[in-house]
Amino acid sequence: MKLNGYHKKEKLKSRTQLEAIFATGKSFSVFPVKIFFLETDTSETAYIKAGVGVSARHFKKAVHRNRIKRLLREAYRLEKQTLLHQLEKHGKKIAIFLLYIDKEMPDYIVLREKMKDGFEKLQSRLAIQE
RNA sequence: CCAUAGGUUCGAACCAUCGCCCCCACAGUAUUGCGGGGGAGGAAAGUCCGGACAGCAUAGGGCGACCCACCGGUGAAUAGCCGGCCCCCCACAGUACUGUGGGGGCGAGAAAGUGCCACAGAAAAUAACCGUCUUGUCUCGCUUCAGGCGAGAUGGGGUAAGGGUGAAAAUGUGAGGUAAGAGCUCACGUUCCGUUCUGGUAACAGGACGGAAGGGUAAACCUUGGGUGCUGUAAUGCCAUGUAUAGGAAUCUUUGAGAGCGGCUCGUUCGAUCUCGCCUUAGGCGAGAGGGUUCCAGGGUAGGCAGCAAGAUCACAACAGUAAUGUUGUGACAAGAUAAAUGAUGGUGUAGGAACAGAAUCCGGCUUACGAGACUUAUGGUUUA
RNA sequence: GGCCUCGUAGCUCAACUGAAUAGAGCAUCUGACUACGGAUCAGAAGGUUUCAGGUUUGAAUCCUGACGAGGUCA
Numbered sequence: 001m002k003l004n005g006y007h008k009k010e011k012l013k014s015r016t017q018l019e020a021i022f023a024t025g026k027s028f029s030v031f032p033v034k035i036f037f038l039e040t041d042t043s044e045t046a047y048i049k050a051g052v053g054v055s056a057r058h059f060k061k062a063v064h065r066n067r068i069k070r071l072l073r074e075a076y077r078l079e080k081q082t083l084l085h086q087l088e089k090h091g092k093k094i095a096i097f098l099l100y101i102d103k104e105m106p107d108y109i110v111l112r113e114k115m116k117d118g119f120e121k122l123q124s125r126l127a128i129q130e
Numbered sequence: 131c132c133a134u135a136g137g138u139u140c141g142a143a144c145c146a147u148c149g150c151c152c153c154c155a156c157a158g159u160a161u162u163g164c165g166g167g168g169g170a171g172g173a174a175a176g177u178c179c180g181g182a183c184a185g186c187a188u189a190g191g192g193c194g195a196c197c198c199a200c201c202g203g204u205g206a207a208u209a210g211c212c213g214g215c216c217c218c219c220c221a222c223a224g225u226a227c228u229g230u231g232g233g234g235g236c237g238a239g240a241a242a243g244u245g246c247c248a249c250a251g252a253a254a255a256u257a258a259c260c261g262u263c264u265u266g267u268c269u270c271g272c273u274u275c276a277g278g279c280g281a282g283a284u285g286g287g288g289u290a291a292g293g294g295u296g297a298a299a300a301u302g303u304g305a306g307g308u309a310a311g312a313g314c315u316c317a318c319g320u321u322c323c324g325u326u327c328u329g330g331u332a333a334c335a336g337g338a339c340g341g342a343a344g345g346g347u348a349a350a351c352c353u354u355g356g357g358u359g360c361u362g363u364a365a366u367g368c369c370a371u372g373u374a375u376a377g378g379a380a381u382c383u384u385u386g387a388g389a390g391c392g393g394c395u396c397g398u399u400c401g402a403u404c405u406c407g408c409c410u411u412a413g414g415c416g417a418g419a420g421g422g423u424u425c426c427a428g429g430g431u432a433g434g435c436a437g438c439a440a441g442a443u444c445a446c447a448a449c450a451g452u453a454a455u456g457u458u459g460u461g462a463c464a465a466g467a468u469a470a471a472u473g474a475u476g477g478u479g480u481a482g483g484a485a486c487a488g489a490a491u492c493c494g495g496c497u498u499a500c501g502a503g504a505c506u507u508a509u510g511g512u513u514u515a
Numbered sequence: 516g517g518c519c520u521c522g523u524a525g526c527u528c529a530a531c532u533g534a535a536u537a538g539a540g541c542a543u544c545u546g547a548c549u550a551c552g553g554a555u556c557a558g559a560a561g562g563u564u565u566c567a568g569g570u571u572u573g574a575a576u577c578c579u580g581a582c583g584a585g586g587u588c589a
Contacts, residue, residue, distance in 0.1 A: 004148065011469075018469070051469060062175095063487055070150095070473050077149065078474085097469095108474070 006077045010046045018051070021097055028125070030118040032106055033072070036097040037122060047087045049095040050076055058103045068100050071108055075115040083119045092126065 025038035040049070052072040054065045076098060087094065100106070 006149070008151085008471095053469075061487070066488060067473090069469095074149080074474050112474095 004077055006073055010049060021095055028121060030114045032100060032102040033114060033118060034099045034101050035118050035122060038095050040093050040095050047084055047093050051097045054100045068106060071106060071111055072098050072100060075112045079112060079115045079119055083123060086123050
């Protein structure tokens with residue numbers, strides 16, 4: 001599998017899993033982004049299953065929502081390496097959902113730094129639960 | 131040359147790195163690797179119209195509801211498009227009123243009927259009221275032989291000239307006519323209806339003859355003519371998963387209900403055997419309960435495939451047509467996702483970091499949003515000849 | 516993806532169908548009452564009726580098109 005890819009199998013697609021992550025999963029926010037996460041079965045195909053989302057209430061134009069989701073995916077794709085290694089080392093599998101909560105269009109560089117911070121925080125949260 | 135408004139056209143390109151979706155081939159073999167190819171719009175938007183396609187419904191006819199409305203053409207079809215007619219507005223020339231250019235028009239019927247027309251005004255559609263003319267009676271005044279004249283009140287008749295308003299007042303101006311008046315008559319006009327002639331496929335335009343003068347409003351009800359089954363690709367079809375029970379109906383069964391396991395419409399192992407009535411030696415017959423199957427009702431599951439990308443398709447050329455458009459020929463195949471694919475970074479570069487904006491069954495229109503350049507039309511300004 | 520409803524004063528609503536003065540309550544301001552404030556009383560201000568065009572003598576109302584807000588089905 002490609003190192004920095006974001007393939008179809010890595011996407012969070014199932015409707016039941018999405019409902020589960022919002023109902024029973026935990027969350028924290030790194031300001032423009034709120035991260036939902038949940039440990040999943042070890043029978044899953046990928047170590048991380050990830051999804052992205054934007055509120056249609058804050059961004060009425062589909063072009064702006066697409067732009068934000070693309071930037072979120074790009075930042076996730078390029079910053080997920082250390083998180084993935086830690087998960088492989090501990091044999092855990094998770095599902096995460098990245099929700100954009102700001103009302104203004106994001107800047108890519110800031111978003112990527114925030115994503116890095118967010119994943120470090122996520123590693124510490126998961127390490128506490130061990 | 132500049133500015134504004136409308137229309138047509140286009141909706142930047144290239145390189146490197148990291149990535150996404152689909153298809154094809156090979157290896158491999160059920161998931162990846164490598165290679166090749168393709169990957170948002172003129173509006174994909176609004177959902178305002180029209181269709182294709184699918185399911186359901188459907189003897190025939192009528193009523194109702196909704197929609198459309200100058201004429202001809204075009205097209206699968208429309209409320210679209212093209213051309214023409216008529217009306218309105220603006221500008222210019224010219225100033226009786228015509229011509230040219232541009233823009234707009236939900237543009238059938240108001241002499242089928244009903245309703246409405248505030249305020250003002252006599253009156254908003256019956257022509258009533260004031261007025262005016264004429265005449266009868268009564269009263270008063272003047273004059274006087276009977277009588278006459280004038281004023282007022284009231285009754286009958288004629289008339290619709292005039293009546294400050296208003297968006298709109300019963301055909302405009304002039305003449306005749308009359309007791310007073312009036313299209314009552316005449317001349318020049320206006321509008322409409324009928325017949326007819328000419329031009330035009332037609333709407334319509336022009337002329338002749340005869341008649342009429344009926345205010346507006348149908349984006350008020352309505353009338354006339356024409357049209358319309360309903361629901362929508364999350365439609366619909368197939369596969370997989372899974373049918374508990376507490377229901378209803380039909381039918382079958384009572385040597386096999388039920389339970390466990392597995393590869394779960396099946397196989398295998400274990401294995402219970404109800405109640406009542408009649409006949410009666412064992413036992414048999416009938417009914418009920420229970421159980422099975424099918425259908426209805428109802429609950430659950432949220433996965434896959436088809437629909438789903440070759441079509442009223444697109445590009446170019448020729449021909450027909452004023453044009454919309456059509457015909458023929460040649461060439462092309464041009465996104466197909468399903469938490470939903472086109473991105474990020476750097477550089478060259480430009481209009482100086484490009485506006486409006488992201489396919490979701492597919493087409494044809496309409497409307498709205500928007501960037502720069504080019505072309506073109508109209509108006510205004512400046513300069514030169 | 517389809518369908519429906521609604522935009523009126525700072526806020527909540529009338530007046531729309533059936534056309535001619537845009538009105539009510541709360542809030543705001545001024546005055547009175549009170550030692551002061553509240554309550555109460557009197558008065559005032561506040562509207563391009565979301566926008567544009569059309570029909571009409573006349574449009575919040577009727578027609579058309581935009582813009583915005585909300586709801587609903589699966």
